[in-house]
Amino acid sequence: MIDPLASIAASAKIAADVVVGAYTTIGPDVEIASGCHIGSHAVIKGPTRIGTNNKIFQFASIGDA
Numbered sequence: 001m002i003d004p005l006a007s008i009a010a011s012a013k014i015a016a017d018v019v020v021g022a023y024t025t026i027g028p029d030v031e032i033a034s035g036c037h038i039g040s041h042a043v044i045k046g047p048t049r050i051g052t053n054n055k056i057f058q059f060a061s062i063g064d065a
Contacts, residue, residue, distance in 0.1 A: 003021055003023075003024070005023055006020045006022060006024045006025070007025045008020070009027050009028040009030070012029075012031070012046075014026070014031075015032060015036070018035075018037070021039045021042065022040045023041045024042045024043070026044045027043075027045040030044050031049045032050045033054075036053065036054045037054075038056045040058045041058050043060075043061045048063045
């Protein structure tokens with residue numbers, strides 16, 4: 001489930017069962033595998049690959065932020 005308040009780049013590849021919280025930003029060249037949970041207000045910029053069953057907590061910043 002992707003929160004409607006999240007911002008996801010069109011080229012990002014996100015597995016169907018990934019949970020993305022409100023106000024999270026996921027940029028281009030990002031891949032997120034199944035079973036992941038991305039908390040609210042997180043920023044993930046590419047190039048980044050996140051494997052299966054990971055949890056990224058709220059307000060985290062990954063990649064070139």
